[in-house]
Amino acid sequence: MSDNPLLGTLPPQATKIAVEYDTLYAFILYLSIFFFVLVVGAMVVFIKKYHASKNSTPGKIDHNTPLELAWTIIPTIILAVVFAWGFVVYKDMTVPPGPVYEEINIIGYQWRWDMHYDHMEKPLVNELVVPAGKPIGLVVTSADVLHSFFIPDFRIKKDAVPGMYTKMWFQAEEPGEHIIYCAEYCGTAHSGMLGKVKVLSLADYEDWKKPKDDMAANLPPEKAGEELATKYACIGCHSADGKAGIGPTFKGLYGKTENLADGSTVQVDDDYLRKSILEPNAQIVKGYNPGMMPTFKGQLDDKDIMNLIAYIKSLK
Numbered sequence: 332m333s334d335n336p337l338l339g340t341l342p343p344q345a346t347k348i349a350v351e352y353d354t355l356y357a358f359i360l361y362l363s364i365f366f367f368v369l370v371v372g373a374m375v376v377f378i379k380k381y382h383a384s385k386n387s388t389p390g391k392i393d394h395n396t397p398l399e400l401a402w403t404i405i406p407t408i409i410l411a412v413v414f415a416w417g418f419v420v421y422k423d424m425t426v427p428p429g430p431v432y433e434e435i436n437i438i439g440y441q442w443r444w445d446m447h448y449d450h451m452e453k454p455l456v457n458e459l460v461v462p463a464g465k466p467i468g469l470v471v472t473s474a475d476v477l478h479s480f481f482i483p484d485f486r487i488k489k490d491a492v493p494g495m496y497t498k499m500w501f502q503a504e505e506p507g508e509h510i511i512y513c514a515e516y517c518g519t520a521h522s523g524m525l526g527k528v529k530v531l532s533l534a535d536y537e538d539w540k541k542p543k544d545d546m547a548a549n550l551p552p553e554k555a556g557e558e559l560a561t562k563y564a565c566i567g568c569h570s571a572d573g574k575a576g577i578g579p580t581f582k583g584l585y586g587k588t589e590n591l592a593d594g595s596t597v598q599v600d601d602d603y604l605r606k607s608i609l610e611p612n613a614q615i616v617k618g619y620n621p622g623m624m625p626t627f628k629g630q631l632d633d634k635d636i637m638n639l640i641a642y643i644k645s646l647k
């Protein structure tokens with residue numbers, strides 16, 4: 332939490348920018364409170380003091396030059412200070428101090444964030460891993476609709492726009508974890524479009540980057556599938572416990588006969604599941620909306636899909 336008592340409800344300050352930003356914010360807030368009290372206070376006093384009952388004949392006042400100069404010049408100076416200060420903070424937020432240590436490409440989808448690293452073949456889903464104490468560059472875009480990439484603890488937020496690459500940067504000071512939000516309403520599961528920033532020490536980060544054995548290879552298929560379902564946020568829409576969701580629950584799905592939107596029926600088997608993962612709109616179950624699920628073609632390979640099917644099978 333912020334140390335500033337009036338700003339106590341703001342998220343923690345995990346970057347230097349956050350401190351700069353909050354200081355300016357506090358300045359504007361206190362200034363507004365000061366002038367609010369001054370103006371409204373004077374108003375209340377004058378209402379009483381100059382009430383018609385006590386002043387039956389209005390006085391004749393045309394103008395007061397010193398007073399008019401004061402209320403023009405002082406606010407102009409304050410405005411110029413707020414502008415100049417805001418410009419400096421905005422510049423610090425927008426322009427990294429030097430070359431960035433790592434640049435990560437981020438793509439927003441309905442409804443997840445894919446983080447593409449140069450050293451990895453597949454993206455990390457809803458997880459951004461970065462080193463502490465180094466400037467990190469982000470290039471943000473969207474594959475479908477408007478999203479907004481927002482890390483409150485870092486005080487950075489920019490829209491992810493289809494067909495446009497938007498640059499951002501930040502430097503997290505300490506190892507730790509921070510939430511990533513989507514801050515632009517982007518459809519049904521907008522509120523579930525959450526991610527995490529994992530800030531590691533520089534040594535841990537370099538260690539994390541080194542190629543290592545595929546851990547999933549050593550897991551039993553249904554366990555590997557469960558990890559994939561979490562990683563790719565499948566379970567955000569398809570519950571594992573029978574609860575209703577945006578998509579049919581995984582529980583008891585395998586082997587079931589489903590009525591499709593086009594009036595036909597299908598038995599849920601490996602082939603149907605595979606097709607639904609790669610072409611989600613081909614065979615929509617009755618009562619569900621088409622266009623809700625993105626395709627996972629090119630993101631999941633055959634082994635991944637088999638593991639996912641094994642996981643769904645295990646949820647009887």
Ligand code: CUA
Nearest residue numbers: 478513515517
């Ligand atoms: Cu993506 Cu809201």
